[in-house]
Amino acid sequence: MDTVDKIGYEAVIGLEVHAQLQTQSKMFCGCGIVFGAAPNSLTCPVCLGHPGALPVLNRRAVEYAVKMILAVGGEVRKHSIFARKNYFYPDLPKGYQISQYDSPIGLGGSIQIELPEYSRDIELIGIHLEEDAGKSIHPEGGEGETKIDLNRCGVPLLEIVTRPDIRSPQEAHRFLSKLKLIMQYLKICSGDMEKGALRCDANISLRRRGEKSFGTRTELKNLNSFRAVERALAYEIKRHAAILDAGGKVIQETLLWNDDDQKSEAMRGKEESEDYRYFPEPDLIPIKLEQSWIDEIKSDQPELPDARRERLAKEYDITSYDAGVLTGSNELADYFEAVAAQVEDTKRVANWLMVDVLREIHERKLEVGEFFITPNMLAELLCSLESDIISGKMAKEIFREMAASGKSAGAIIEEQDLRQISDSTKLTAVIEEIITQEAIQVQKYREGKRQLFDFFVGQVMKATSGKANPEMVNKLLKEKLDG
Numbered sequence: 455m456d457t458v459d460k461i462g463y464e465a466v467i468g469l470e471v472h473a474q475l476q477t478q479s480k481m482f483c484g485c486g487i488v489f490g491a492a493p494n495s496l497t498c499p500v501c502l503g504h505p506g507a508l509p510v511l512n513r514r515a516v517e518y519a520v521k522m523i524l525a526v527g528g529e530v531r532k533h534s535i536f537a538r539k540n541y542f543y544p545d546l547p548k549g550y551q552i553s554q555y556d557s558p559i560g561l562g563g564s565i566q567i568e569l570p571e572y573s574r575d576i577e578l579i580g581i582h583l584e585e586d587a588g589k590s591i592h593p594e595g596g597e598g599e600t601k602i603d604l605n606r607c608g609v610p611l612l613e614i615v616t617r618p619d620i621r622s623p624q625e626a627h628r629f630l631s632k633l634k635l636i637m638q639y640l641k642i643c644s645g646d647m648e649k650g651a652l653r654c655d656a657n658i659s660l661r662r663r664g665e666k667s668f669g670t671r672t673e674l675k676n677l678n679s680f681r682a683v684e685r686a687l688a689y690e691i692k693r694h695a696a697i698l699d700a701g702g703k704v705i706q707e708t709l710l711w712n713d714d715d716q717k718s719e720a721m722r723g724k725e726e727s728e729d730y731r732y733f734p735e736p737d738l739i740p741i742k743l744e745q746s747w748i749d750e751i752k753s754d755q756p757e758l759p760d761a762r763r764e765r766l767a768k769e770y771d772i773t774s775y776d777a778g779v780l781t782g783s784n785e786l787a788d789y790f791e792a793v794a795a796q797v798e799d800t801k802r803v804a805n806w807l808m809v810d811v812l813r814e815i816h817e818r819k820l821e822v823g824e825f826f827i828t829p830n831m832l833a834e835l836l837c838s839l840e841s842d843i844i845s846g847k848m849a850k851e852i853f854r855e856m857a858a859s860g861k862s863a864g865a866i867i868e869e870q871d872l873r874q875i876s877d878s879t880k881l882t883a884v885i886e887e888i889i890t891q892e893a894i895q896v897q898k899y900r901e902g903k904r905q906l907f908d909f910f911v912g913q914v915m916k917a918t919s920g921k922a923n924p925e926m927v928n929k930l931l932k933e934k935l936d937g
């Protein structure tokens with residue numbers, strides 16, 4: 455919130471998010487949904503808006519909407535209706551979009567966001583169902599040519615609208631990440647902003663700190679990544695503040711964010727809802743939900759991110775921060791629990807996941823589910839460490855080798871004869887030999903040159919090809935040198 459604090463204004467931000475639901479087929483017809491399919495290959499008379507073709511509601515889309523509403527603690531309305539939102543756009547062949555207006559399926563609810571210094575709830579106005587429009591493509595070098603792909607026409611969308619509760623670009627970013635995470639846990643949306651599965655518009659206004667009324671807002675469109683949302687909002691805050699400071703008035707308008715040039719550009723004046731001439735969709739009957747069906751969905755809900763984070767922190771005795779990182783995806787949390795079940799020191803498991811496993815996964819640009827070092831393989835490595843077969847340093851090296859070769863820890867330990875030497879008789883013999891050889895250094899050490907201790911550790915390690923148990927070496931060396 456630093457930018458706003460400095461200039462004495464408070465930002466008032468609301469988000470409108472559109473999430474593509476991962477159903478097999480579209481919202482009102484049987485066409486499939488495949489990202490990247492050949493243009494216009496997934497279409498039929500219904501989604502192309504041919505005369506006489508009638509929509510049939512996809513039950514799964516309604517189920518997903520209910521899952522989301524329940525997950526954010528909103529009210530699932532047992533009676534809701536679709537409405538026609540009329541507007542012309544080249545990629546909207548019907549000339550209207552089937553949406554929900556004054557009788558949506560979900561009301562209220564909230565999402566908790568966590569920032570480094572605090573956490574708070576962002577209230578939702580509601581959640582509704584609608585269909586997506588097609589896509590206009592402007593090919594590079596196409597000299598003003600526009601191509602239309604209607605594969606996206608009729609893909610089910612959830613529209614999630616927040617109250618103007620958000621106070622900074624960082625909070626907006628956190629909100630979107632959390633929303634994405636919840637939908638991923640529910641398995642209803644991939645949350646992939648780059649592929650357009652999650653899209654966000656933002657409205658923003660400024661007011662003097664302590665004021666209750668709202669300033670004039672602008673709406674930002676074309677926010678294609680979490681970073682773009684953050685940058686666009688920060689840009690608008692500065693722009694509004696400069697206008698207000700100069701005694702000017704902010705114009706209510708819709709702006710297009712240009713992420714390449716890092717600035718917003720006027721798009722059009724803001725249309726009001728009456729411009730869309732909403733009316734109840736005559737081709738569809740109202741959505742009526744039985745309480746028993748809602749209850750069934752409720753009993754099938756998975757454990758959600760907040761609950762899982764709390765449980766992991768408690769059950770495995772790790773910090774809430776660590777639990778937050780580990781529940782950053784369902785797959786990572788599953789991975790952690792699978793390893794932690796087999797290893798005694800669960801804090802060590804958490805550290806290994808957050809440092810070593812995540813590093814390998816990021817370096818190799820993999821998803822957690824694609825990582826070839828399975829939980830059982832990592833558990834085997836950590837158990838070898840726990841039972842002193844290998845040292846901590848060896849474990850790190852073996853892990854890198856596992857990542858490079860795909861071999862198990864056991865196989866690498868055997869092949870390269872990496873078992874650490876924890877046999878005190880053997881180690882004592884090595885140490886005694888070094889003490890005899892290095893008589894001058896021993897003399898100096900005993901006269902007070904204590905920093906030579908590391909030199910002796912190094913000699914033992916060299917003599918054992920790095921395989922001596924470091925803790926035992928320390929202990930035995932002290933006994934022999936000082937005793």
Ligand SMILES: [Zn+2]
Nearest residue numbers: 483485498501
């Ligand atoms: Zn279709």
